[in-house]
């Protein structure tokens with residue numbers, strides 16, 4: 001069973017993930033990213049999908065043309081956990097590598 005982050009751990013996690021924001025009314029974090037076009041957005045989503053499946057931790061996300069909105073939360077503990085932080089860090093690395 002995965003543990004929900006404490007309030008202190010949650011603030012520390014958010015402070016260490018500058019691209020991410022808290023979500024109103026949910027124990028979750030969100031990042032919005034804009035790409036050059038749909039092809040770049042979908043390429044990014046493909047990389048994240050493979051990574052998420054490897055981590056057995058899956059985002060709630062949406063795509064409109066060149067924009068991708070990613071929400072991370074842990075369904076198993078009904079809130080934020082270290083699994084979200086780990087996936088967010090990996091997503092940030094993918095973005096950095098692709099110049100975003």
Ligand SMILES: C[C@H](O)[C@H](O)[C@H]1CNC2=NC(N)=NC(=O)C2=N1
Pocket residue numbers: 056057058059073074075076077
């Ligand atoms: C059985 C499987 O390991 C679980 O259902 C995993 C799958 N992916 C998941 N993804 C997310 N975001 N939260 C979970 O609790 C979760 N649980």
